[in-house]
Amino acid sequence: QVQLQESGPGLVRPSETLSLTCTASDDSIANYDYYWGWVRQPPGMGLEWIGHVFYSGNTNYNPSLKSRVTISLDTSKNQFSLKLRSVTAADTAVYYCTGGGGWLTDHWGQGTPVTVSS
């Protein structure tokens, strides 16, 4: 079973770009019909789907974030990434990378907290 691990800065300044990477434990990213994506959870709150990318490179984003989000794959490194532009304090959350067959999310990273603050 593939393991996922998030990495990236824990602190981002307002108006800047949040950049996170998720590394898979094997070459599942290139070899399966999986969707790879991101979910976030603000402190003390529920889960919000950000978007996902298919192994072919096609993407699908939450309309609430679509204008600011890019999710991309780097199959040579068994990685996929999240970029969220023009962040505000409302983007402070734990960010989880996810994977699953079809749109089902059955693999989760451990999560990485990101704070937006000057």
Added chain:
Amino acid sequence: EIVLTQSPATLSLSPGERATLSCGASQSVTKNYLGWYQQKPGLAPRLLIYDVSRRATGIPDRFSGSGSGTDFTLTISRLEPEDFAVYYCQQYAHSPLTFGGGTRVEIK
């Protein structure tokens, strides 16, 4: 966007009791693409149930899911100490994928 409403927000029960959690959708969830997750403090959510009623790998049979259309239920037949957590439903039939607000199952 499909809005999922979970009830109750908090369920106070004792170990050994039966827990019944509800998830209502603002429109029909097609293909039975409805799942349930368990989340404990500081940890990532864990998939329990997918396609309304299929248990994920390693999930004990005290967890069961049912429902169709717009009304879904997660049942825990006999609560074990490790089952006290927050539970979320999610629909993955329509974009954007959406989660319910969660039900906290706490020890009475």
